[in-house]
Amino acid sequence: MSITINILLVDDVENSRELLRAALLACINEHKVKIEANFFHAATGESIPEQIIQHSINLAYLDLDLPHTGGLEVLKQIRQAKIDIMVVIVSGESSQENVSAAIKTGANGFIVKPFNSGRILDSLQNYLKRTQSL
Amino acid sequence: MNEDILKKRYERARQAQLSAEIILEQKSLELFQRNQELEDFKENLEKQILERTSEAEKAKTEAYAANQAKSEFLANMSHAIRTPLTAIIGFAEVLLQHRLSREESAKYLTTIIDGGRHLTTLLSEILDISKIENQKLELEAIRFNLPNLLQDIEQIYLFNCKKEQLDFALVIDSVIPEWIVADPTRLKQVVHNLLSNAIKFTETGSISLHVKFLVSTGTLQIEVIDTGEGIAIDKQTLIFEYFRQADSSITRNFGGSGLGLFITKSMVELMGGVIKLKSTLGKGSNFCVTIVCQKYEGECDSLLNRAIIAPKPLVTPSLAGNILLVEDTEVNQQLITFNLEQTGAQVDLAVNGLEGLQKALAVNYDVILMDIQMPVMDGKEAMKSLLQLGVSTPTYALTANVMPSDIQEYAAIGFAGALSKPLVLENLYSVLRQHLSVCDDTDDIEPQGNPLFIPSAKLRSLFYTELAKQHTEMATSIDNLNYDNLTKALHIMKGSAGSFGHHDLANLAAHSLLLLRQKEYIQGVQHCTKLIEKVAEVLNEHNN
Numbered sequence: 001m002s003i004t005i006n007i008l009l010v011d012d013v014e015n016s017r018e019l020l021r022a023a024l025l026a027c028i029n030e031h032k033v034k035i036e037a038n039f040f041h042a043a044t045g046e047s048i049p050e051q052i053i054q055h056s057i058n059l060a061y062l063d064l065d066l067p068h069t070g071g072l073e074v075l076k077q078i079r080q081a082k083i084d085i086m087v088v089i090v091s092g093e094s095s096q097e098n099v100s101a102a103i104k105t106g107a108n109g110f111i112v113k114p115f116n117s118g119r120i121l122d123s124l125q126n127y128l129k130r131t132q133s134l
Numbered sequence: 135m136n137e138d139i140l141k142k143r144y145e146r147a148r149q150a151q152l153s154a155e156i157i158l159e160q161k162s163l164e165l166f167q168r169n170q171e172l173e174d175f176k177e178n179l180e181k182q183i184l185e186r187t188s189e190a191e192k193a194k195t196e197a198y199a200a201n202q203a204k205s206e207f208l209a210n211m212s213h214a215i216r217t218p219l220t221a222i223i224g225f226a227e228v229l230l231q232h233r234l235s236r237e238e239s240a241k242y243l244t245t246i247i248d249g250g251r252h253l254t255t256l257l258s259e260i261l262d263i264s265k266i267e268n269q270k271l272e273l274e275a276i277r278f279n280l281p282n283l284l285q286d287i288e289q290i291y292l293f294n295c296k297k298e299q300l301d302f303a304l305v306i307d308s309v310i311p312e313w314i315v316a317d318p319t320r321l322k323q324v325v326h327n328l329l330s331n332a333i334k335f336t337e338t339g340s341i342s343l344h345v346k347f348l349v350s351t352g353t354l355q356i357e358v359i360d361t362g363e364g365i366a367i368d369k370q371t372l373i374f375e376y377f378r379q380a381d382s383s384i385t386r387n388f389g390g391s392g393l394g395l396f397i398t399k400s401m402v403e404l405m406g407g408v409i410k411l412k413s414t415l416g417k418g419s420n421f422c423v424t425i426v427c428q429k430y431e432g433e434c435d436s437l438l439n440r441a442i443i444a445p446k447p448l449v450t451p452s453l454a455g456n457i458l459l460v461e462d463t464e465v466n467q468q469l470i471t472f473n474l475e476q477t478g479a480q481v482d483l484a485v486n487g488l489e490g491l492q493k494a495l496a497v498n499y500d501v502i503l504m505d506i507q508m509p510v511m512d513g514k515e516a517m518k519s520l521l522q523l524g525v526s527t528p529t530y531a532l533t534a535n536v537m538p539s540d541i542q543e544y545a546a547i548g549f550a551g552a553l554s555k556p557l558v559l560e561n562l563y564s565v566l567r568q569h570l571s572v573c574d575d576t577d578d579i580e581p582q583g584n585p586l587f588i589p590s591a592k593l594r595s596l597f598y599t600e601l602a603k604q605h606t607e608m609a610t611s612i613d614n615l616n617y618d619n620l621t622k623a624l625h626i627m628k629g630s631a632g633s634f635g636h637h638d639l640a641n642l643a644a645h646s647l648l649l650l651r652q653k654e655y656i657q658g659v660q661h662c663t664k665l666i667e668k669v670a671e672v673l674n675e676h677n678n
Contacts, residue, residue, distance in 0.1 A: 088524075094491075094492040094493075094495045094496050095492070096488050096489070096492065096510075099488065099491055099492055099495065099519075100488065102523070103519050103522055103523065107522075107523065108522070108523070108524060109523050109524045110495045110523045111495070112495050112496040116496065116497065116498050117498070118498035118526075118527075119495065119498070119525070122524045122525055122526045123524055125524075125526065126524035
């Protein structure tokens with residue numbers, strides 16, 4: 001039995017998206033549950049809720065520092081649109097303001113760059129746990 | 135005709151007079167009765183007023199006495215707290231300002247630790263009292279092994295009595311059940327209180343703990359008998375009252391807060407038991423506690439056949455991994471960090487919940503130790519946030535609140551467990567062992583070189599160069615009292631000397647390390663000095 005996950009990576013730097021994709025793939029390949037992951041990319045924070053619906057996204061990684069519409073703003077839009085998917089915030093720094101704001105806005109994870117394999121695996125595990133309990 | 139009319143008028147007048155008289159009589163009777171009632175009422179009222187006044191008077195006296203007792207309590211308490219504090223601050227200042235010999239330092243440090251422990255006991259006694267008074271003392275019903283509990287107590291008091299040159303005996307007077315259902319912590323506390331009291335008031339002779347079980351009623355009887363100075367009959371009920379000792383000078387001469395027996399009695403009564411005292415002045419005392427156990431099973435006729443297990447000395451495990459300590463109090467930060475670093479693990483510090491959260495997100499820790507009461511973001515809030523953000527690092531609550539209800543709450547929030555403050559090292563290490571990798575837990579005393587490893591000549595010469603370095607390092611560390619560097623040098627020697635055939639050096643290093651970790655500094659340093667001499671011999675031989 002395998003699980004399919006549609007993952008959306010939102011980051012303005014292409015290298016960052018690729019790196020996160022590689023890190024996620026490494027976790028997925030080592031995972032005991034067989035996972036088939038489809039990756040979707042976005043370089044800006046515009047029209048993210050629409051893209052989530054369009055591609056049936058299950059799990060989104062949002063960079064905090066996006067031009068124009070920042071990650072937290074996007075997260076707000078997602079929650080306002082009542083889209084119930086797991087959203088993980090990705091940020092260059094875990095400042096107190098950033099972490100507090102992410103928690104308040106309803107983030108389901110917070111990953112600090114440079115990536116730490118433990119947190120990435122945590123986010124994946126949490127997604128699997130969530131789908132099992134639903 | 136006229137006469138008739140007159141007669142009739144007379145008759146009417148007489149009738150009227152008669153009925154008037156009757157009415158008058160009735161009215162005066164009524165009046166009398168009312169008067170009487172009024173009189174009674176007045177009397178009653180006066181009586182009531184008198185009663186109320188005396189009640190108020192009594193309440194006033196009681197309130198005054200209670201207030202008096204509270205003031206006395208506070209006065210006693212501040213004296214009881216001030217005494218160890220004076221010692222702690224005083225000796226710490228001496229240690230800070232003067233360069234003392236190792237022996238003196240060790241002596242003063244022991245006094246400081248004793249003072250701290252005494253304060254901890256006092257604090258838990260005060261908390262117990264407040265719980266007893268507010269009827270908030272929770273009792274547990276746990277199935278536990280009675281012979282084991284008694285054996286634990288025996289181990290402690292064999293040692294404590296020996297220190298005071300007293301004899302101690304645990305006497306099992308009947309067949310006792312192997313398992314009973316009761317509150318083991320409170321039961322232990324009751325026995326501890328009685329035994330430590332007995333030691334305090336017994337100058338010579340013996341103390342014995344007698345245990346008996348009456349199957350017919352399911353009653354456990356525990357007696358503590360001493361050959362001490364005894365208690366006068368008129369003081370025998372007084373000593374169970376709170377903050378009362380047979381003589382107020384006792385606090386000064388024997389220490390203690392005067393809370394112990396009050397707590398003991400309250401706990402026994404809470405367990406549905408009775409405590410009785412028989413004592414003769416000058417001959418000794420006998421405190422007898424009986425508790426009814428609802429459930430019991432198994433039989434154990436004596437403790438003679440049991441294997442005597444010597445208490446294991448606490449060995450600091452060698453661990454690898456990283457720990458995040460979230461703690462706002464500086465003293466605790468230093469103390470806990472020190473104990474954690476002793477294991478060889480990496481320790482990171484965060485000073486509040488939010489900072490802890492930040493660090494936990496950025497670094498992959500093996501375990502997080504989280505204080506509960508902290509500014510900015512407290513431990514519970516931080517735990518909830520960790521959970522929301524999906525951080526799976528096992529997190530333990532460090533807290534002084536360890537009531538069963540608290541523990542349940544911590545578990546419900548998502549903590550992996552709770553460690554009570556002040557930290558019990560054994561518990562701390564057992565948690566760490568679960569989550570960090572253990573390097574060498576068993577071969578601490580006798581490390582043996584790997585027999586398959588045959589070092590090359592180049593490696594050999596490198597080893598001797600390193601050995602010379604460690605030799606100097608150890609000597610300077612001892613001179614500067616730098617235990618950290620000393621420990622590091624010993625660790626290297628312990629790990630390497632055996633591989634090059636110097637098992638005596640490795641063993642001596644391991645032994646010194648063990649002593650230093652157990653804070654036996656004097657002995658540890660003596661061992662190190664011996665080791666330094668041996669290393670010098672080895673180096674001489676090699677150079678020749």
